[in-house]
Amino acid sequence: MSHLHIPDGVLPWWLIVAGWAVLIVWVGIICRIYRGSASRRVARIGVVSAFMLIAMSLEIVPLAYHFNLSIIAGALLGCALSPVAAVIVVTFLALMGHGGVTVIGLNALVLSCELCLGSLLFRVLRGSATGPGRCGVAGTLAVLITLPITTAATLGLTALGMDVGNLPRVIVTLGPIGWAAEAALTGLTLSWIARVRPSLLDRKHRRTGA
Amino acid sequence: MNLRDIDTCATGGTGWLHRTPLAAKAGAWLVAIALALTLPANRTGLYALAALILVLTVIAITARLPWRLYATLLAWPLCFGCLFAITCDLDGAARWMLIARAVGVAQASLTVVLTTPWPRLAQVSARTLPRLLSDALIMSWRSFFLLNDRMTALLRALRLRGGLRWRRPLQALAATARAFGTLLLYAMDLADRDWDVLVLRGYDGKFRVGGVTVGVNGETPARPQPGMEETL
Known part of the structure; x- marks a missing residue:
């Protein structure tokens, strides 16, 4: 529910163009920063994007909700590289008819914000502790805070272009079930990673890639 | 996620569209998207969009795209199109137009993706x-x-x-x-x-x-x- 897969033809042109413009600038700056420093980051972004796509194949059918595990991806990549992964994931989804092609910009922006906000919240809530319990709780809370915010952002964007009618009511009714499942899965997964290989969640590990 | 099936179809397909140069497909894709998004939201526009969807369907059939995969992939834009159309305050033609646009653009993208190997x-x-x-x-x-x-x-x-x-x-x-x-x-x-x-x-x-x-x-x-x- 974080990204609503806004289809083509729903939003006005100015909003679509604005979404593309912001995304191009954001990702352009990131690519500029990391230009000439080919490193393990390329491979890491690739596998984390693929991991998110795998997670998205796990669906709660009656709700039309699929898991994202975006907070885990954000925690692994950090804020700096998350938008690149978001663009990759949204592009793949759009080419498969899962969200509009023209709104890749907006959908990727929302997903980027989700990854960045989730990553920041996870880091803040976890603090300096590396224990599995703390990591699990921090991950769960990060999801429970991030997903409603990004869903509201998606609805807000949609409302800028059209009368959303009952859409917020539908999402507020169904969304929390998906958010809760996502939060539980994220918390348990992060807790498991913290127990088995805590170094993966270290900031230092993200930077060096070693 | 049907990426594996999409890849199999794109690399192993034998239809005429698989042999068509990518530049031609990309051009047709852009034209189809532009048409779908610029048609007016009235009865005439709706008929034109229905014709476009029909043409894309005929292309998919003659190009021997696997219909089950094609239909499964189209189910998502159809579902989300319906979700937006039903919940948002729109009149009759605009409502159908929204669904048709979502499906039409998705059809155009899928036609390219299902007939072009990822490399x-x-x-x-x-x-x-x-x-x-x-x-x-x-x-x-x-x-x-x-x-x-x-x-x-x-x-x-x-x-x-x-x-x-x-x-x-x-x-x-x-x-x-x-x-x-x-x-x-x-x-x-x-x-x-x-x-x-x-x-x-x-x-x-x-x-x-x-x-x-x-x-x-x-x-x-x-x-x-x-x-x-x-x-x-």
Whole structure:
């Protein structure tokens, strides 16, 4: 529910163009920063994007909700590289008819914000502790805070272009079930990673890639 | 996620559209999208859009695209189109137009994706996108299949051992979390291993895609990098 897969033809042109413009600038700056420093980051972004796509194949059918595990991806990549992964994931989804092609910009922006906000919240809530319990709780809370915010952002964007009618009511009714499942899965997964290989969640590990 | 089926169809298909040059398909794709999005939201526009959808359907049939996969992939834009159309305050023609636009544009994209092997699309992306993004895009395509195989095996093992019983949702959730954790560890090791292999094979920041070495802004570097094609 974080990204609503806004289809083509729903939003006005100015909003679509604005979404593309912001995304191009954001990702352009990131690519500029990391230009000439080919490193393990390329491979890491690739596998984390693929991991998110795998997670998205796990669906709660009656709700039309699929898991994202975006907070885990954000925690692994950090804020700096998350938008690149978001663009990759949204592009793949759009080419498969899962969200509009023209709104890749907006959908990727929302997903980027989700990854960045989730990553920041996870880091803040976890603090300096590396224990599995703390990591699990921090991950769960990060999801429970991030997903409603990004869903509201998606609805807000949609409302800028059209009368959303009952859409917020539908999402507020169904969304929390998906958010809760996502939060539980994220918390348990992060807790498991913290127990088995805590170094993966270290900031230092993200930077060096070693 | 039907990426594997999409890849099989794109690389193994024998229809006329598979043999059509990518430039022609890309041009037709752009025209179809422009048409779908610019038609007016009235009865005339709706009929024109219905005609476009019909044409795209005929193309899909004559190009021998697997109808089940095609229909499954179209179900998502149809569902989301319906969700927006039903919940938002729209009049009759605008409501149908919204659904038809979502389906029409998705049909156009799927027609290209289902008839063009990914390396060909990656070749275009490598020429136009920044290096970090295009290389990561190529890596994610390859990683997806490796991780997907791993996840399928993990879930099968869990099912066989009784870890995924939907009557016990908490146990199933914990088992799924462990499967994802295991997959993630495998993924990070895979990333490190892939990087080492790329460096050993001479990767210096430019992938060789579809027989053409592509670097930043599409320039061709002097030194070839053998084995890059195999990475794909």
